[in-house]
Amino acid sequence: MTARPLVAAPAPKDPAPLRNEKYRRAVASLPCAHCGIAGYSQHAHENDGKAKGQKLDDRRAMPLCSVRPGIEGCHVAFDQYRLVPGGRAAHIELGRAMAAQTRQLLNTMGLWPARIPQLPPTRPHD
Structure with a gap:
């Protein structure tokens, strides 16, 4: 009897991240999720699992306010991990x-x- 070589099945691919302008605009229409100011929001992706130059699924986002005269805005602080104290883990959460x-x-x-x-729930808070 001859042993058959083991062949690994290919790992299932994750679906491509959703990109949708209507969804991004709907998110940006909301007040800033951090400070609550209305009228300055941008669609801002989570940073958990994001690689350099690679955006996450558009549904993994929140409205954060933009830079305006004299104010940095929550989006910039979020992207630079300075929005909340507690380090990277607090920021990701x-x-x-x-x-x-x-x-x-x-x-x-x-x-x-x-x-x-x-978005299918796959992580806590989804």
Whole structure:
């Protein structure tokens, strides 16, 4: 009897991150998830799992305020890990929580764009 060589099955690929302008605009229409100011928000991705030059799925984002005269804005501070004390772990946890809250808010307010699937829950706070 001849032993068959073991062949590893290819690992399943993660689906490509969703990119959708309507979703990004819906997120940016909300007040800043950190400071609450309205009218200056931008769609800001979480930073957990993000590689240099690579954005995450658009659904893993929250509205954060932009730079304006005399004010740095929460988006810049978030991207530079300075928005909250407690180091990287606190920052990652805050990003996850704000993104989950944003998804919930878009659904509650009826702003979730048609034909955009919900993000499957795979992490805490989803």
